[in-house]
Amino acid sequence: MKKSVFLGTLSAAALSAGIASAATLDDVKARGELNCGVTTGLTGFAVPDANGNWTGFDVAVCRAVAAAVLGDPAKVKFVPTTGQTRFTALASGEVDMLARNTTWTFSRDTDLKFDFVGVNYYDGQGFMVRKDLGVSSAKELAGATICIQTGTTTELNLADYFKANNMEYQPVAIETNAEGEQQYLAGACDAYTTDASGLAATRAAFADPENHIILPEIISKEPLGPLVRHGDNEWGDIVMWTLNALVAAEEYGITSANLEEQAANSPNPEVKRLLGSSEDDLGAMIKLDKEWAKRAIAASGNYGEIFAATIGESTPIGLARGLNAQWTQGGLLYSPPFR
Amino acid sequence: MNNQVSYVRTQMLAQQPPPGREMGAVKWMRENLFAGPINSALTILGAAAVVWLIASAWPWLAASVWNASTLSECREIIAASWGEGHHGACWAVIKDRWQQYAFGFYPSDLYWRAILALGLLFFALTPVLFAANRRVANRVMGVVSLVVLAFVTVAEFRLIDPADAAAHSIWAAILTVTLVLAVLWAVHIFAPSKLIWFTAIYPGLGFWLLWGGSVWLPVVALAGFVIGWLAFRAAQPFGGPAQLVAMLLVPVLWWIYGAGVAADVLNRIIPFSIEAVGSDKFGGFVLAITIGVAGIALSLPFGIVLALGRQSNMFLVKALSVCFIEFIRGVPLITLLFTASLLLNYFLPPGTNFDIILRVIIMVTLFAAAYIAEVIRGGLAALPRGQYEAADALGLDYWKAQRLIILPQALKISIPGIVSTFIGMFKDTTLVVFVGLLDPLKGITDIVRASTDWKGIYWEPYIFVAAIFFIFNFSMSRYAMYLERKLKTDHR
Numbered sequence: 001m002k003k004s005v006f007l008g009t010l011s012a013a014a015l016s017a018g019i020a021s022a023a024t025l026d027d028v029k030a031r032g033e034l035n036c037g038v039t040t041g042l043t044g045f046a047v048p049d050a051n052g053n054w055t056g057f058d059v060a061v062c063r064a065v066a067a068a069v070l071g072d073p074a075k076v077k078f079v080p081t082t083g084q085t086r087f088t089a090l091a092s093g094e095v096d097m098l099a100r101n102t103t104w105t106f107s108r109d110t111d112l113k114f115d116f117v118g119v120n121y122y123d124g125q126g127f128m129v130r131k132d133l134g135v136s137s138a139k140e141l142a143g144a145t146i147c148i149q150t151g152t153t154t155e156l157n158l159a160d161y162f163k164a165n166n167m168e169y170q171p172v173a174i175e176t177n178a179e180g181e182q183q184y185l186a187g188a189c190d191a192y193t194t195d196a197s198g199l200a201a202t203r204a205a206f207a208d209p210e211n212h213i214i215l216p217e218i219i220s221k222e223p224l225g226p227l228v229r230h231g232d233n234e235w236g237d238i239v240m241w242t243l244n245a246l247v248a249a250e251e252y253g254i255t256s257a258n259l260e261e262q263a264a265n266s267p268n269p270e271v272k273r274l275l276g277s278s279e280d281d282l283g284a285m286i287k288l289d290k291e292w293a294k295r296a297i298a299a300s301g302n303y304g305e306i307f308a309a310t311i312g313e314s315t316p317i318g319l320a321r322g323l324n325a326q327w328t329q330g331g332l333l334y335s336p337p338f339r
Numbered sequence: 340m341n342n343q344v345s346y347v348r349t350q351m352l353a354q355q356p357p358p359g360r361e362m363g364a365v366k367w368m369r370e371n372l373f374a375g376p377i378n379s380a381l382t383i384l385g386a387a388a389v390v391w392l393i394a395s396a397w398p399w400l401a402a403s404v405w406n407a408s409t410l411s412e413c414r415e416i417i418a419a420s421w422g423e424g425h426h427g428a429c430w431a432v433i434k435d436r437w438q439q440y441a442f443g444f445y446p447s448d449l450y451w452r453a454i455l456a457l458g459l460l461f462f463a464l465t466p467v468l469f470a471a472n473r474r475v476a477n478r479v480m481g482v483v484s485l486v487v488l489a490f491v492t493v494a495e496f497r498l499i500d501p502a503d504a505a506a507h508s509i510w511a512a513i514l515t516v517t518l519v520l521a522v523l524w525a526v527h528i529f530a531p532s533k534l535i536w537f538t539a540i541y542p543g544l545g546f547w548l549l550w551g552g553s554v555w556l557p558v559v560a561l562a563g564f565v566i567g568w569l570a571f572r573a574a575q576p577f578g579g580p581a582q583l584v585a586m587l588l589v590p591v592l593w594w595i596y597g598a599g600v601a602a603d604v605l606n607r608i609i610p611f612s613i614e615a616v617g618s619d620k621f622g623g624f625v626l627a628i629t630i631g632v633a634g635i636a637l638s639l640p641f642g643i644v645l646a647l648g649r650q651s652n653m654f655l656v657k658a659l660s661v662c663f664i665e666f667i668r669g670v671p672l673i674t675l676l677f678t679a680s681l682l683l684n685y686f687l688p689p690g691t692n693f694d695i696i697l698r699v700i701i702m703v704t705l706f707a708a709a710y711i712a713e714v715i716r717g718g719l720a721a722l723p724r725g726q727y728e729a730a731d732a733l734g735l736d737y738w739k740a741q742r743l744i745i746l747p748q749a750l751k752i753s754i755p756g757i758v759s760t761f762i763g764m765f766k767d768t769t770l771v772v773f774v775g776l777l778d779p780l781k782g783i784t785d786i787v788r789a790s791t792d793w794k795g796i797y798w799e800p801y802i803f804v805a806a807i808f809f810i811f812n813f814s815m816s817r818y819a820m821y822l823e824r825k826l827k828t829d830h831r
Contacts, residue, residue: 039789040772040775040777040782040785040786041785041786041787041788041789042789043788043789043790043791043794044791046789047786047789047790047791048444048786048789049790050435050436050438050439051444051447051500052439052443052444052620077617077619079619079775080775080777080782081775082772082773082774082775084677084773085680085681085773085774085775088680088681088684088685089684089775091685092681092684092685093684094684176781176785178784178785178788178797181795181797182797201791201794202794202795204791204794205410205791205794205795206795207414207795315791316791316794317791
């Protein structure tokens with residue numbers, strides 16, 4: 001009897017929690033601040049500086065959404081989440097969205113009851129080896145010792161890949177990326193494997209990056225993207241189309257520098273629709289005002305500008321666009337039309 | 340006279356020094372280091388280990404760089420000064436980011452408040468820790484005052500982020516700190532016994548300094564204790580149990596239903612508040628010390644109650660205490676932290692903003708209290724039965740017997756165990772990194788390492804954080820030994 005009352009209370013609490021968080025947009029507007037879940041610090045993607053100002057590739061998505069919804073890219077509270085706490089933080093309403101280097105997978109989208117609204121970075125798992133090992137392909141890694149983070153999808157990918165290629169390997173379990181670098185540099189393993197973006201950042205920080213190479217094979221698909229709670233489609237639409245606006249802006253050549261000029265004089269009607277300077281009011285369809293996308297793009301520029309400023313080739317991380325180029329440039333970025 | 344003695348010494352011999360191998364350093368070494376084959380072998384092995392450690396760490400430590408703005412700059416300096424391929428320590432990262440290790444994301448123009456809160460902690464502790472020893476108390480308070488003033492001055496002149504500087508008055512902050520310290524010194528000099536009142540209000544004051552906001556929230560929270568005492572007095576005609584219930588129940592009702600309203604009303608009548616700082620700004624040692632101190636202060640009384648409960652003759656009290664202690668000790672701290680941060684989120688009514696630091700403090704307190712309870716039970720068990728019987732023979736009731744006879748002795752016996760638990764708990768505060776809080780060891784280090792400037796740094800932050808932890812824990816340990824010496828009344 002006691003027990004059933006207790007459980008009943010719990011489920012009622014859980015149920016009402018679900019109802020209350022149904023209108024995330026209203027919550028965010030009432031709060032005047034967007035709670036955005038990010039990593040606890042990942043080079044190039046989410047980095048707080050010495051004064052606690054966050055910058056990075058994922059952070060820029062949060063800022064764009066805040067600019068679109070609240071009109072101010074600074075009105076974001078960044079909530080650092082770990083690999084363990086991220087999903088609960090989102091599901092329980094502690095954060096409104098996650099922009100946290102999270103791979104879009106079937107079970108996360110369905111079983112965990114989230115909605116991935118798009119992909120902001122196409123990543124994949126790669127290998128780094130010392131040059132003097134004389135290896136030029138992951139296929140030659142048979143019998144190698146490999147440093148691998150435990151409890152991650154990378155560990156499973158590695159096992160799958162070696163099994164599929166009928167090779168043996170010796171895993172060296174590590175806990176964190178920093179420990180992995182240290183073990184690899186100390187020679188505890190022949191190869192270090194993690195997401196290719198992470199490998200590039202790691203290699204760039206070595207004292208002798210020229211002595212290490214990243215092998216060409218990418219053994220897994222890691223589409224990383226922002227996600228929201230399942231069931232609040234209005235809010236999901238806002239985050240999705242903010243991301244699309246950033247991508248489309250690059251495609252149409254809208255930058256943070258020529259934003260005003262494009263809005264006023266662009267001959268392309270889609271640009272005018274996107275920036276809210278035509279008759280159509282796209283903003284009203286997602287319960288925002290007309291210039292929502294304009295503000296989102298103004299926050300830290302279009303997708304290309306964000307990429308270049310945070311992880312691109314001119315930064316120490318030096319990632320090439322690769323798969324993350326526009327579809328017109330041979331990449332996978334493709335925003336549906338704004339119509 | 341045939342039995343002639345061939346020789347009789349008629350003069351005293353002058354004292355001779357002992358043989359060379361029986362004196363000085365040689366004797367000491369023979370006795371202490373090379374007393375036998377096993378002892379000698381262990382000495383040589385030990386010495387070899389120390390030499391090896393120093394020899395392998397020294398080249399790295401010797402090539403230390405303090406002035407650089409990135410890791411690559413550090414490497415260039417090391418390569419230029421000690422040759423290509425030489426490894427060296429890059430302490431520049433500490434110089435660049437130490438304020439982040441100390442304060443996390445705490446607003447730089449409010450650093451003085453965090454420093455003052457920590458400094459005042461020592462003032463609040465003095466009447467408790469150094470009661471009846473004015474000389475030590477003076478020395479501690481003097482050192483703390485100087486350190487606080489020095490740190491506040493450094494923070495005010497050197498660390499303020501230019502973005503915050505405009506609306507901030509350096510001198511107002513320094514003056515406030517000086518004034519507060521001066522008032523406390525005046526109390527300490529002219530009415531030393533009154534300083535204990537400062538100890539009583541410190542929990543509210545420390546909270547207010549750290550989190551800011553309206554002054555009335557901590558005031559009404561502290562008022563709960565006064566209300567509890569009043570209820571205790573008011574229930575006197577109804578006997579002991581009623582008093583106990585009133586003392587526990589009335590303040591809880593006040594905190595749940597009365598305090599919020601009262602704070603609101605008071606705030607409307609006399610609004611007085613300072614800039615509020617959210618819990619998400621806490622990090623580094625501000626966070627570790629906040630959690631550690633709150634946990635220590637709360638877990639000791641709670642632990643004592645649990646220990647007494649476990650010794651109790653009342654079945655329900657005993658059963659509940661045993662269940663609590665065994666359950667909490669049986670699960671890892673991380674489980675409790677995850678419960679606090681993840682599970683509670685689902686169960687609490689929606690919209691409740693139950694502060695994550697508060698949740699963590701509660702869990703850490705429960706965890707430490709269970710251990711403290713067992714440590715104190717050891718102390719209680721070590722007392723001879725005669726002490727309990729003597730208390731009974733004097734006609735003391737249960738609480739008086741505990742307060743005057745049993746606990747003073749039991750706690751004295753338990754000091755080393757209690758302090759060990761506290762030290763362990765303070766170090767365990769770094770585990771909060773797993774619930775997304777920025778502990779100094781890994782949370783802040785990950786952030787520092789995430790910047791492209793310092794990516795690839797490894798040992799230096801760990802060594803720095805370890806050194807700070809060592810200072811705190813070593814001080815605690817030394818204080819415990821001082822206390823043991825002071826309280827030593829037997830003559831074993």
